[in-house]
Amino acid sequence: MPQQVTRLILVFAIFIGIFYTVRSYFVPESWGEFGHYRGNAIREIAALETKYADIKTCIECHKENAGLLAEGEHASIKCQTCHGPGYKHNKYYELQGKSNTPDSASMSTEITDTSVSTENTDTSIQKHKSTTPEEFRLRTPDDRKFCLNCHELNSGRPEKAIKQIDVTDHYNMKKKCIKCHPPHAPNS
Amino acid sequence: MDPHSSILYEALSKVEGYIYPNEVSLYWGILIVLYPYITGLVAGAFILASLNRVFKVKALRPIYEISLLSSFSFLTIATMPLIAHLGQPFRFYEMMITPHLSSAMAIFAFVYLWYLMVVLLLEIWFDYRKDLVAWSNEKKGVLRIVYKVLTLGVSDTSQKAVAIDEKLGYAITVIGIPSAFLLHGYVGFIFGSLKANPWWSSVIMPVVFLFSAMVSGIALVLFLYMIVAYLRKQKLDMDCLDSIGKFLFYTLILDFVLEMLDTVHRVYTAEESFDILSVLMTKLVVTLSIGQVFFGTLIPVAILGYFQFRKPEDHIRRAAYFIISILVLAGIFCMRWNVVIGGQLFSKGFMGFTTYKATLFGTEGLLSSLIIMGIPFVIFAILLWLLPPWKKQDLVHY
Numbered sequence: 237m238p239q240q241v242t243r244l245i246l247v248f249a250i251f252i253g254i255f256y257t258v259r260s261y262f263v264p265e266s267w268g269e270f271g272h273y274r275g276n277a278i279r280e281i282a283a284l285e286t287k288y289a290d291i292k293t294c295i296e297c298h299k300e301n302a303g304l305l306a307e308g309e310h311a312s313i314k315c316q317t318c319h320g321p322g323y324k325h326n327k328y329y330e331l332q333g334k335s336n337t338p339d340s341a342s343m344s345t346e347i348t349d350t351s352v353s354t355e356n357t358d359t360s361i362q363k364h365k366s367t368t369p370e371e372f373r374l375r376t377p378d379d380r381k382f383c384l385n386c387h388e389l390n391s392g393r394p395e396k397a398i399k400q401i402d403v404t405d406h407y408n409m410k411k412k413c414i415k416c417h418p419p420h421a422p423n424s
Numbered sequence: 425m426d427p428h429s430s431i432l433y434e435a436l437s438k439v440e441g442y443i444y445p446n447e448v449s450l451y452w453g454i455l456i457v458l459y460p461y462i463t464g465l466v467a468g469a470f471i472l473a474s475l476n477r478v479f480k481v482k483a484l485r486p487i488y489e490i491s492l493l494s495s496f497s498f499l500t501i502a503t504m505p506l507i508a509h510l511g512q513p514f515r516f517y518e519m520m521i522t523p524h525l526s527s528a529m530a531i532f533a534f535v536y537l538w539y540l541m542v543v544l545l546l547e548i549w550f551d552y553r554k555d556l557v558a559w560s561n562e563k564k565g566v567l568r569i570v571y572k573v574l575t576l577g578v579s580d581t582s583q584k585a586v587a588i589d590e591k592l593g594y595a596i597t598v599i600g601i602p603s604a605f606l607l608h609g610y611v612g613f614i615f616g617s618l619k620a621n622p623w624w625s626s627v628i629m630p631v632v633f634l635f636s637a638m639v640s641g642i643a644l645v646l647f648l649y650m651i652v653a654y655l656r657k658q659k660l661d662m663d664c665l666d667s668i669g670k671f672l673f674y675t676l677i678l679d680f681v682l683e684m685l686d687t688v689h690r691v692y693t694a695e696e697s698f699d700i701l702s703v704l705m706t707k708l709v710v711t712l713s714i715g716q717v718f719f720g721t722l723i724p725v726a727i728l729g730y731f732q733f734r735k736p737e738d739h740i741r742r743a744a745y746f747i748i749s750i751l752v753l754a755g756i757f758c759m760r761w762n763v764v765i766g767g768q769l770f771s772k773g774f775m776g777f778t779t780y781k782a783t784l785f786g787t788e789g790l791l792s793s794l795i796i797m798g799i800p801f802v803i804f805a806i807l808l809w810l811l812p813p814w815k816k817q818d819l820v821h822y
Contacts (some may be wrong), residue, residue: 238588240553240578244546247576252543259521272524399573 289322304420320375328372383413441776450768450780451790455505460611461760462502467608468641469495469773477597485665491645496544496802508787543600550593580811608637622697623767629700635679642672643752673728700774711758720755
């Protein structure tokens with residue numbers, strides 16, 4: 237074999253050798269354990285602090301509002317959309333026991349029972365809120381701006397799916413939407 | 425106005441009609457315009473070199489080395505716009521060390537390495553080996569060491585060894601032609617295979633990219649040949665210039681015909697995207713109708729076509745070739761712009777448009793693009809200094 241060819245083969249072999257050495261150094265240890273990614277990435281993600289509570293855990297204590305929500309026009313909206321991720325809140329009451337939950341007085345109420353009035357629910361929620369330390373409180377937005385995130389008239393928004401209002405002519409600008417449209421049962 | 429609303433209103437001022445929120449700002453900016461432009465120059469310049477080596481077009485001998493070295497200069501920075509575009513540029517090597525065979529984009533690392541290591545480097549090495557040995561004996565100091573390293577320790581310059589160099593170089597050029605087609609056809613494939621985008625999705629895209637690559641590569645070599653000759657105060661070989669002009673003329677016509685075929689096909693089939701694409705073309709009037717078609721194609725074709733029948737004085741032809749090379753290079757840049765930017769300006773709902781304005785600073789800005797485009801010219805100058813074609817032993821030209 238000509239000398240230039242053998243020398244080139246040697247150079248290429250050295251290059252490939254360096255490549256594989258560098259590769260073995262840089263490729264993470266858990267690479268390819270489950271697929272084309274680091275296996276440890278899954279473990280690292282699993283070890284992250286949980287922030288989002290499962291909706292079933294909300295229903296455990298908030299049966300009344302969950303019942304209203306299930307029947308109403310906001311049925312497709314999850315609790316977390318308005319009240320925040322909720323894991324801390326849920327964990328707090330898991331440790332505290334469920335004696336101070338808004339439904340504790342009527343734990344036997346079925347989810348489908350919508351006979352409980354909004355007013356009663358609001359009172360129990362207020363009580364519940366006042367006895368919950370601030371760090372573990374859920375968000376309870378009640379201003380017009382929050383509602384208008386979805387309900388302000390927008391030509392790019394499907395009218396059939398989301399009711400929309402023109403803020404310039406819809407009722408009193410100063411009055412809160414939830415005074416007339418209870419968020420858990422807006423069509424009640 | 426609260427900050428969120430001001431961002432929303434600023435974004436809305438850039439759009440027309442109905443557009444999805446994730447289409448307002450473009451994902452691929454000017455850097456991704458440079459990527460097909462640079463790989464096109466690489467492939468085109470190499471194909472021009474192969475015309476001399478494989479197809480024995482003797483008139484192109486003076487630009488053989490310039491073609492190879494310019495192709496190599498641009499190939500060394502071909503990945504730069506892609507790396508600069510990455511969200512995590514310092515993790516680019518991960519693509520190389522953990523290649524994914526089912527991703528068309530990840531395949532670029534293989535195509536690139538094949539072209540760089542197996543085709544261009546080897547061809548240049550075999551072409552220069554005899555001269556490297558000679559220079560390593562003549563020169564002194566650091567240069568001597570550099571040339572010694574470049575010879576890879578092979579000092580045999582016997583007739584037999586040089587004949588082997590010649591044969592192997594020829595074989596690599598033969599392999600190099602389909603490889604050049606693969607390199608740029610691949611870039612066209614990346615766009616052509618995106619079926620969600622009607623401006624890109626076309627089976628003819630790789631072929632259009634290939635011919636436009638040849639056009640731009642030939643124009644680049646024409647430009648560089650004239651500049652190098654001017655700087656070295658050497659007379660230009662008019663036979664060579666006329667031959668380059670002739671090949672540029674043919675490839676320009678083929679490229680234009682292919683693009684027209686694509687356009688006619690779109691007009692005739694008039695699929696649901698036809699209306700939005702018709703409006704898009706009016707928005708790209710500067711880069712498409714004026715830049716790409718009029719200045720980048722029609723004027724060069726008209727002048728080169730005239731030269732095929734009448735040959736004006738040498739100095740007129742020289743000036744015309746120089747201007748044509750710049751026009752064609754700019755025209756092909758406009759073509760890349762129209763493909764990459766144009767394809768992202770319209771909504772995939774076919775109901776609206778967004779706008780694109782390149783920023784001056786930042787990694788994705790105009791300035792960094794200009795720097796990236798400037799680097800290959802510096803590399804080319806260094807290569808010409810290190811491997812001067814006019815000092816080769818077997819060359820009678822220059």
